[in-house]
Amino acid sequence: MALPVGTQLKYWSVAAVFFLVALWFLGDIILPFVIGGAVAYFLDPVADRLERLGLNRVMATVVITLIAVVIFTLLALLVIPLLVEQAVALVNVAPKAAQNLQAFLTERFPSLINEESILRQSLATLGQKIQDRGGEFINAALSSAMGIVNVVFLIVVVPVVTFYLLLDWDRMIAAIDGLLPREHAPVVRDLASQIDRTLASFIRGQGTVCLILGTYYAVALMLIGLQFGLVVGFIAGLITFIPYVGAIVGGALAIGLGLFQFWGEWWLLGGVAAVFVAGQFVEGNILTPKLVGDSVGLHPVWLLLALSAFGALFGFVGMLVAVPVAAAIGVVARYFTRRYKQSMLYRGGSDDPDEDAN
Secondary structure, eight states: OOOOHHHHHHHHHHHHHHHHHHHHHHHHHHHHHHHHHHHHHHHHHHHHHHHHTTOOHHHHHHHHHHHHHHHHHHIIIIIHHHHHHHHHHHHHTHHHHHHHHHHHHHHHOTTTSOTTOHHHHHHHHHHHHHHHHHHHHHHHHHHHHHHHSOHHHHHHHHHHHHHHHHHTHHHHHHHHHHTSOTTTHHHHHHHHHHHHHHHIIIIIIIHHHHHHHHHHHHHHHHHHTOTTHHHHHHHHHHTTTSTTHHHHHHHHHHHHHHHHHSTTOHHHHHHHHHHHHHHHHHIIIIIIIIIIOSOOSOOHHHHHHHHHHHHHHHHHHHHHHHHHHHHHHHHHHHHHHHHHHHSHHHHTTOOOHHHHHO
16 A cells, blocks of 8 residues: 655655755765766767767776876876966966956046046956955865865865766665655656756756867857966856856957957957957757757846855856756656646636637
């Protein structure tokens, strides 16, 4: 005989509370394991494809690990130091940029920028505030990262965790499936497959789009000669998952920096704008339809809310688990919405199929 619904809700509520409490107290400790699990999930389709090509699971995992080590080494030696250097330089140049903007506005719009103008006073302090706050942010980010977990420990543990999780991924999924309540196993499998499709569309698809566009923006801007092009490309690629926002924010930042660097060289400014126009065109017509699909099922506003809430409550680890939790909640909410519309609570005494469809 099946357990009463109330009893089942109690069990699942206890499990949810246990998960949140564990996340609260063990957030710093489980960080390498969460990152390793996310990377293994991202790479599992690659391992499956290598298996279909004839490699066994061990060899597929080894090949992926060796390629990842090479890529990480190149990033650590070539890209990351340059990115940090440009970020620090961009923060330090903010006061001079604000002064140049003030001089530009004073020369061309003297009536707008007078001695008592609020705009003039704001510009006078804007650059210094950016420098102070930006420096504090970078220092806090670096120091907090060091405080969360020893960097050496993170670098060593994450690859090891990723390797073993990737190696045993299929066996783990089979073991979890064997533990599902038999009565609800078909429904849970269906919901899990929907969550997996949502995550695959977003993390694998949208993550790949962000990586491709971020690389494109950074390389194109650096080829044009824009200072801080790597930082601008990184920022634009990072927020590309929000439709149009990545191109708008990155384009505004790049053109703003280009006005100071390329003033009078309008073809270069046009080139900066063309980079983002081309990137937006490729994203909307090629990358997103091919890699993400028509429907991700994870609305950007819902995603931002989940990132903000979990980040505030559980820190960096909370932000890492926010995406799968948001996807799971979205899928479960849609499931219960369908069940609600099939229930007597929604339909009442009506058996009219047209009313049910509405």
